[in-house]
Amino acid sequence: xxxxxxxxxxxxxxxxxxxxxxxxxxxxxxxxxxxxxxxxxxxxxxxxxxxxxxxxxxxxxxxxxxxxxxxxxxxxxxxxxxxxxxxxxxxxxxxxxxxxxxxxxxxxxxxxxxxxxxxxxxxxxxxxxxxxxxxxxxxxxxxxxxxxxxxxxxxxxxxxxxxxxxxxxxxxxxxxxxxxxxxxxxxxxxxxxxxxxxxxxxxxxxxxxxxxxxxxxxxxxxxxxxxxxxxxxxxxxxxxxxxxxxxxxxxxxxxxxxxxxxxxxxxxxxxxxxxxxxxxxxxxxxxxxxxxxxxxxxxxxxxxxxxxxxxxxxxxxxxxxxxxxxxxxxxxxxxxxxxxxxxxxxxxxxxxxxxxxxxxxxxxxxxxxxxxxxxxxxxxxxx
Amino acid sequence: xxxxxxxxxxxxxxxxxxxxxxxxxxxxxxxxxxxxxxxxxxxxxxxxxxxxxxxxxxxxxxxxxxxxxxxxxxxxxxxxxxxxxxxxxxxxxxxxxxxxxxxxxxxxxxxxxxxxxxxxxxxxxxxxxxxxxxxxxxxxxxxxxxxxxxxxxxxxxxxxxxxxxxxxxxxxxxxxxxxxxxxxxxxxxxxxxxxxxxxxxxxxxxxxxxxxxxxxxxxxxxxxxxxxxxxxxxxxxxxxxxxxxxxxxxxxxxxxxxxxxxxxxxxxxxxxxxxxxxxxxxxxxxxxxxxxxxxxxxxxxxxxxxxxxxxxxxxxx
Numbered sequence: 001x002x003x004x005x006x007x008x009x010x011x012x013x014x015x016x017x018x019x020x021x022x023x024x025x026x027x028x029x030x031x032x033x034x035x036x037x038x039x040x041x042x043x044x045x046x047x048x049x050x051x052x053x054x055x056x057x058x059x060x061x062x063x064x065x066x067x068x069x070x071x072x073x074x075x076x077x078x079x080x081x082x083x084x085x086x087x088x089x090x091x092x093x094x095x096x097x098x099x100x101x102x103x104x105x106x107x108x109x110x111x112x113x114x115x116x117x118x119x120x121x122x123x124x125x126x127x128x129x130x131x132x133x134x135x136x137x138x139x140x141x142x143x144x145x146x147x148x149x150x151x152x153x154x155x156x157x158x159x160x161x162x163x164x165x166x167x168x169x170x171x172x173x174x175x176x177x178x179x180x181x182x183x184x185x186x187x188x189x190x191x192x193x194x195x196x197x198x199x200x201x202x203x204x205x206x207x208x209x210x211x212x213x214x215x216x217x218x219x220x221x222x223x224x225x226x227x228x229x230x231x232x233x234x235x236x237x238x239x240x241x242x243x244x245x246x247x248x249x250x251x252x253x254x255x256x257x258x259x260x261x262x263x264x265x266x267x268x269x270x271x272x273x274x275x276x277x278x279x280x281x282x283x284x285x286x287x288x289x290x291x292x293x294x295x296x297x298x299x300x301x302x303x304x305x306x307x308x309x310x311x312x313x314x315x316x317x318x319x320x321x322x323x324x325x326x327x328x329x330x331x332x333x334x335x336x337x338x339x340x341x342x343x344x345x346x347x348x349x350x351x352x353x354x355x356x357x358x359x360x361x362x363x364x365x366x367x368x369x370x371x372x373x374x375x376x377x378x379x380x381x382x383x
Numbered sequence: 384x385x386x387x388x389x390x391x392x393x394x395x396x397x398x399x400x401x402x403x404x405x406x407x408x409x410x411x412x413x414x415x416x417x418x419x420x421x422x423x424x425x426x427x428x429x430x431x432x433x434x435x436x437x438x439x440x441x442x443x444x445x446x447x448x449x450x451x452x453x454x455x456x457x458x459x460x461x462x463x464x465x466x467x468x469x470x471x472x473x474x475x476x477x478x479x480x481x482x483x484x485x486x487x488x489x490x491x492x493x494x495x496x497x498x499x500x501x502x503x504x505x506x507x508x509x510x511x512x513x514x515x516x517x518x519x520x521x522x523x524x525x526x527x528x529x530x531x532x533x534x535x536x537x538x539x540x541x542x543x544x545x546x547x548x549x550x551x552x553x554x555x556x557x558x559x560x561x562x563x564x565x566x567x568x569x570x571x572x573x574x575x576x577x578x579x580x581x582x583x584x585x586x587x588x589x590x591x592x593x594x595x596x597x598x599x600x601x602x603x604x605x606x607x608x609x610x611x612x613x614x615x616x617x618x619x620x621x622x623x624x625x626x627x628x629x630x631x632x633x634x635x636x637x638x639x640x641x642x643x644x645x646x647x648x649x650x651x652x653x654x655x656x657x658x659x660x661x662x663x664x665x666x667x668x669x670x671x672x673x674x675x676x677x678x679x680x681x682x683x684x685x686x687x688x689x690x691x692x693x694x695x696x697x698x699x700x
Contacts (some may be wrong), residue, residue: 015535026544029551132420139421139687143624143679147635147649148672155662272690322542326632341636344546356543363538 001375008371012364017070019360023353024069033058034082034349073357079350083343089354092339095183097358099169100324100335102190107255108313109197111262116309119270120302124293126275135271142264146323150257150330157253164253167332170246179240182247189244192231199227254331261323269312273305280304303377310374313366321359336362415692422688428681432674436493447487454491455642458482467657467664477666479648480655489670492644496627496678499560503626504619506564507572512615514569515576516607519584520599529573536570542629546638553640554633563626572618576611583610613693620686624679631675645671 035052038044053059057068072079078089122131158166165171170182178185203223210216235241277283278301286296325337332338336355343351416422443449451459459482462468466482476485518526545554545562552558583589584607592602633639634646637654641647652658652667 015538018535019539022539022544026547026551030547031550135687136421136424136684139683140676140680143628143676143683145628145631145672145675145679147632148668148676151658151668151672159662268687322540322632325542326635329636340543341546352547356540356547359540359543360538363540367538 004375005368005372008368012368016360016364020070020073020357021066023356023360024066027349027353028062028065034347037347078354078357081343081351081354082348083346083351089350092351093336093354093358096334096336096339097362098187098190099333100328100337101362102186102193103251103254103328103333103335104258104320104324106193106251107258107262110255110259111266112309114259115263115266116270116302116306119267120274120297120305122267123271123274123278123305124297126271131271135268138264138267138271140264141260142268144261146257146261146326147330149260150253150327153253153257154330165250167250167330169250169332169334170243171250174243174246178243180243182243185240185243186247188240189247192235196227196231200224203227251333254327254333257327257331258320258323262320265312266309269309270305273308274301277301277305306377307374310370310377313370321363412692416688419688419691421684422691425681425684425686425688428677429685432493432497432678432681435490436497439487439490439494442490443487447484452484452487454483454488457484457487459484467652467667470666476670479651479667480657481651485648485666485670488643488648489645489674492648492671492674493678495556495641495644496630496675499556499563499630500623500627500678500682502557502560503564503567504622506561507566507568507622508615508619510565510568511572511576511618512608512611514573516580516603516611518573518577519580520603520607526577529569530577533570533573536566539566541566542632545629545633546636549633549638554638555640556630556644559630559633559639560626563629567622567625572622575618576614579611579614580607583607613689617686617689617693620682620689623682624686627675627679627682645675 033053034056035049035058038049038052057065060068076090078093081087081089081092084092118134122134125131154166158164175182203220207216207219207223210219232241235244283296283301286300287293291300321337324335325341327333328335328337329341336359340352340355340359343349343355443452449457451457459466459468459474459478461473462478462482466478467480468474468478470477474484474486476489479485479488514529518529541563545559548554548562554562589602589606592606597605630639630641630644631646634641634644635650635653637647637650639646648671649658649668652664657664657667
């Protein structure tokens with residue numbers, strides 16, 4: 001196991017280095033350099049532009065700049081953002097990265113929680129009208145043009161029903177005199193979510209031995225409700241509740257959009273994967289033993305059928321990150337995607353490069369996690 | 384089929400036998416495709432889009448005055464000052480902020496969507512099939528290099544990188560098709576097709592062909608590639624969806640040098656500030672968005688229908 005992780009880390013380091021190189025030369029290939037922006041400005045004479053070039057290190061050869069850049073990245077220096085001038089790129093990313101990570105993590109989990117059982121169910125009911133209906137709906141969600149989905153959600157839930165805000169991260173009026181910075185509240189919120197997730201998993205494990213399904217389910221749900229209640233109580237007691245709720249409220253629609261899209265893919269894949277597993281001999285054996293249908297479906301078939309889902313999660317992550325640019329833009333959710341797009345549009349190159357680099361890191365880490373998860377799920381795989 | 388003596392079989396020319404075999408397998412495959420029920424629906428939707436594509440030049444040359452209805456240069460003077468005009472008899476889907484007919488744009492854009500989707504998909508599967516077959520057959524260094532490359536390509540956030548690439552070289556439709564085709568061909572498809580080719584490689588007939596003196600290229604060309612072809616065709620459908628989607632997203636943000644496409648239509652509405660008004664100017668974004676979604680949807684359905692044909696494990700019996 002350790003050897004496997006070690007090997008994977010080396011691979012990741014090489015991949016990351018290649019990614020870094022591609023990013024650098026892509027930006028290098030752009031015509032001109034940053035100082036060309038001031039060429040039409042009469043208040044910045046050529047001498048000042050030359051001085052700026054020297055200061056930014058643009059007078060070096062391309063290779064010199066490349067070596068410089070790589071050294072800077074590996075020592076954690078991503079430079080200053082042009083847009084948020086005195087702030088460092090890293091400082092901005094530190095603020096935006098959790099927002100993207102939480103958005104996609106929550107959406108991925110929700111998509112899985114819905115898509116997994118539904119795919120399992122319709123595979124069992126294959127060929128019936130219900131199967132066709134849900135499959136077509138799943139394909140529709142999976143292939144829907146993201147801006148269209150976002151616009152429809154905004155139109156229905158924000159514009160017509162008025163349940164949610166049309167975008168943004170928080171309601172400015174509420175935050176005129178915040179007791180704490182939005183960022184720290186958001187981090188605490190993320191921690192709460194992570195804690196609740198862990199709590200739910202633990203509750204599942206703790207009640208695993210309860211023989212009868214009904215009291216087991218009751219105990220599980222009871223424990224989860226208690227956990228949620230405790231978390232709510234904690235937030236209420238801290239007096240920051242309304243502020244945290246404001247952020248959650250703004251998060252709702254973007255999470256829903258990403259969930260719907262990811263849900264379609266998860267469900268379809270689960271269905272196909274189940275259909276393949278159902279034909280295996282050991283399923284026939286399980287049925288012949290006289291086990292109830294539900295046990296065969298959930299305990300014998302679904303666990304094996306889960307594996308391709310994990311693989312596809314790995315394969316689709318690059319695509320998901322790209323899709324994040326669309327979702328975040330449509331809902332004005334200030335995460336990495338929106339920051340990246342803005343930086344590109346106003347030619348804030350250090351910021352754009354920083355965003356790309358961290359997107360790469362995010363993808364690579366997710367890749368590693370999926371690999372490890374695979375090992376946990378598939379007892380045949382021993383690293 | 385009537386009974387024949389072996390002599391009668393012997394005089395049947397080879398091409399005739401092949402044709403008959405082809406007819407029989409395609410009949411079988413069609414019935415499997417038809418049974419999937421969702422495949423034909425996708426085919427029907429694609430057919431409708433093709434019809435719209437063909438109808439556009441005919442309409443322009445007969446009923447629609449080009450000066451008013453041209454998808455890029457048109458302008459309706461009768462409605463001056465009232466653009467974007469809501470749907471009416473002369474403009475069934477209204478006009479856009481600069482006075483062009485939305486329906487005409489919608490129909491015209493089907494052409495570029497098909498051109499882009501099909502070109503990108505064909506390129507990607509040609510690359511994927513070749514590399515997959517070669518990697519599976521030869522293995523060794525070639526295999527390792529291309530598989531690691533595929534891993535790398537798959538990790539890259541395509542859209543984000545294309546946004547940068549666009550300032551290096553203007554992304555026209557054909558360039559975008561080439562780039563998308565090459566990138567996805569080197570990525571996931573290669574891995575899938577290689578694993579399929581590996582299962583073909585160990586079949587006895589490959590051994591037989593080698594014993595009979597067939598060279599490597601002959602075996603790859605005549606035995607391996609034809610046997611992974613069905614899967615190739617399947618992935619082509621999924622790739623059309625991906626290419627159309629990527630084009631739409633990029634032109635929605637205005638990152639492409641394309642004069643008219645469904646994504647550009649929504650971008651035009653956004654640039655003019657009509658997206659924030661939601662329901663009021665629905666004809667500026669809903670038809671184009673629906674067209675993108677429907678075409679992607681249709682190709683994906685066809686892909687799933689083909690999946691039922693290609694993958695025997697998904698069949699009911």
